[in-house]
Amino acid sequence: MVCAPAALGLGALWAAAWGVLLLTGAAEAEHGRKKVVHVLEGESGSVVVQTAPGQVVSHRGGTIVLPCRYHYEAAAHGHDSVRLKWTKVVDPLAFADVFVALGAQHRAFGSYRGRAELQGDGPGDASLVLRNVTLQDYGRYECEVTNELEDDTGMVKLDLEGVVFPYHPRGGRYKLTFTEAQRACAEQDGILASAEQLHAAWRDGLDWCNAGWLRDGSVQYPVSQPREPCGGLGGAGSAGAGGGASGGVRNYGYRQNAEELYDAFCFTSNLPGRVFFLKPLRPVPFAGAARACAARGAAVAKVGQLFAAWKLQLLDRCTAGWLADGSARYPIVNPRARCGGRRPGVRSLGFPDATRRLFGVYCYRAPGAPDPAPGGWGWGWAGGGGWAGGARDPAAWTPLRV
Numbered sequence: 001m002v003c004a005p006a007a008l009g010l011g012a013l014w015a016a017a018w019g020v021l022l023l024t025g026a027a028e029a030e031h032g033r034k035k036v037v038h039v040l041e042g043e044s045g046s047v048v049v050q051t052a053p054g055q056v057v058s059h060r061g062g063t064i065v066l067p068c069r070y071h072y073e074a075a076a077h078g079h080d081s082v083r084l085k086w087t088k089v090v091d092p093l094a095f096a097d098v099f100v101a102l103g104a105q106h107r108a109f110g111s112y113r114g115r116a117e118l119q120g121d122g123p124g125d126a127s128l129v130l131r132n133v134t135l136q137d138y139g140r141y142e143c144e145v146t147n148e149l150e151d152d153t154g155m156v157k158l159d160l161e162g163v164v165f166p167y168h169p170r171g172g173r174y175k176l177t178f179t180e181a182q183r184a185c186a187e188q189d190g191i192l193a194s195a196e197q198l199h200a201a202w203r204d205g206l207d208w209c210n211a212g213w214l215r216d217g218s219v220q221y222p223v224s225q226p227r228e229p230c231g232g233l234g235g236a237g238s239a240g241a242g243g244g245a246s247g248g249v250r251n252y253g254y255r256q257n258a259e260e261l262y263d264a265f266c267f268t269s270n271l272p273g274r275v276f277f278l279k280p281l282r283p284v285p286f287a288g289a290a291r292a293c294a295a296r297g298a299a300v301a302k303v304g305q306l307f308a309a310w311k312l313q314l315l316d317r318c319t320a321g322w323l324a325d326g327s328a329r330y331p332i333v334n335p336r337a338r339c340g341g342r343r344p345g346v347r348s349l350g351f352p353d354a355t356r357r358l359f360g361v362y363c364y365r366a367p368g369a370p371d372p373a374p375g376g377w378g379w380g381w382a383g384g385g386g387w388a389g390g391a392r393d394p395a396a397w398t399p400l401r402v
Contacts, residue, residue, distance in 0.1 A: 047072055047082075049126075049145050051154030058133045059161045060269035065119055066156045068126040068143035082147050084118070084126045089140040089155075098141065099128055111136065135160070135191045135269055162269035163311035164193045164201035166208045167303060170326055170351040173210055174261045181213040181264035188325065189304035190266035191215065195249075197267050198222060202249050205343070211252055212263035219252040219262050268304035273366040275301050275309035277317050283358030289322040293363035297372050300324040301364040306331060310346050320349050321362040327351050328359050 048071045058064035072082060083102045087095040097109040099116045108116040111134070119127040126143055138160050144153045167184055169175060176184055185192050192215035193201075202222035209230035211221045223230045224247045231250045255262075278292055289300050301309075302324045309315040310331035318339040320328045328349040332339050340347040352359075365371070 047145050047147055047150050047152045049143060049152040049154040051143055051156050055157035055159045057159045057161060058130075060133055060135055061272045062133045062270070063129065063131045064133055064158065066128040066130060066141055066143070066158065068128070068145075068154055068156065069124050070126055070145040070152070071124060072145070072147065082145060085144045085146070086116070086128050087142050087144070089142060095142065130158075133158075133160070135267070138191070138194070138267075160267075160269045161312070162197075162267055163307050164197050164206060164265055164267050165190070165304065165307040165346070166210065166212055166263060167266050168210070168263040173263055176213065176261060176264055177258060178213050178217060178255070178260075179258070181262070182215075184264050185266035185304075187302070188266060188268075189302040189308075190268040193265040193267035195220065198265055199249055202247075207247075208265075210263050211250070212265040213255075214265055216254070218254045219260075220249050220265075222249050223247040266304060268308050270312055271305060271308045271364075273364055273369070275305055275313070275315055275362055275364050277319060277321055277360055278363050279319070279360040283360060284322075285356070285358060286322050286326055286354035289361040292361055295372065296363060296365070297369045298363035298365040301362040303327065303329070305364045306362055307346055310344075319360060320347075321360040323362055325351075326354055328357070329362075 050069050050071075052067040056064055056066060066086070068086075070082075081103075083100065085100045086098040088098050090096050098112050099106070099108045099118075101107075101118055106118065108114070112130070115131045117129050119125055119129050121127065126145055128141075128143070130137065137158060139158060141156045141158060142153050143156065144151055167188060167190075169184060182192055192213060194215050195218060198206075198214060198220060199222075202224060205224055206222045207224035208221055209223065209227075211219050213219055221230075226232065226247045276298075278296060278298075280288075280292055284292060293300050300322060306315075306323060306329060310333065314333050315331045316333035317330050318332065318336070320330045322328055328351075329346050330339075331346050333344050335342050335344055
């Protein structure tokens with residue numbers, strides 16, 4: 001009995017140990033630190049990993065392949081003795097487990113369960129198929145291939161098509177800590193934007209003269225049209241195409257004080273559903289917006305959903321409407337003088353008085369949700385009459401044929 005483990009052989013014992021790890025897996029170690037041992041340049045290590053240069057691009061709800069192949073001299077060792085592991089880089093020295101495989105035993109972790117699997121396109125393919133991509137999937141992934149004695153790794157960057165939008169709550173500008181900024185973006189159907197995403201948005205023309213948090217803990221803001229109130233005409237605080245008169249991304253650096261207050265730059269991607277403008281028979285206060293959308297099988301749209309509809313679905317509407325956070329906005333794809341200026345964008349009227357200001361409403365309908373009030377229906381009260389200074393109770397609304 002004492003000699004039985006030795007009889008298994010080193011390779012079999014190693015494989016058996018990893019089999020136990022896969023089956024019992026430490027889900028609690030999904031967020032932890034990981035030591036990576038690379039094959040040094042010039043050595044003839046038997047494991048060599050190759051990943052695609054640059055980045056792969058997808059969108060929310062899509063399916064993407066994170067490419068990774070490895071070369072392994074299998075004459076002495078079969079591929080079944082190779083461990084394949086995918087992790088996501090969440091901090092410079094912190095990794096989250098995504099997927100691990102040893103032979104026929106596979107396991108995905110956390111939010112990747114049911115969405116991640118190996119492509120399995122022949123020996124040496126460690127590519128990971130990721131389905132139903134989410135906003136949180138954005139970032140860098142590491143592909144690690146390990147045999148009994150050596151390993152090698154490769155990095156893949158997953159980018160998302162989408163739009164960056166600045167955000168501050170009803171309380172006013174510069175009211176958010178870093179944690180509150182993360183929460184605010186999530187509530188508006190987004191995530192904190194990365195520095196790369198903000199820089200790309202600046203190159204695309206984003207101009208915003210208020211500093212906001214980014215996902216790496218830095219505070220920055222993009223200036224396409226340099227002016228004195230927005231950091232001057234360039235200089236040391238600028239990044240981008242030389243800064244200077246061409247503008248740039250002004251950078252306050254990484255803010256260590258968790259109590260510092262700024263706005264947020266959020267990022268959102270493709271919408272699985274549809275945003276539409278609902279114009280009741282008469283404009284309504286904010287209290288009536290949710291009921292109006294609900295009666296159409298929808299919910300009041302969030303700020304990120306309106307930005308996504310504007311940027312990716314080309315929603316163009318020169319009429320202000322309520323959004324879920326109590327703000328009033330409208331999307332413009334084709335600029336015209338009477339619709340707020342010469343540049344496309346989502347115009348904002350701020351946070352109007354929720355009881356006295358009257359607007360239509362932008363609604364979001366999820367995929368497959370039916371429209372219980374098809375064209376030809378409006379909104380009012382069965383007893384007739386109009387809106388009298390908000391005295392009518394929105395709860396009494398019923399659909400009326402018009």
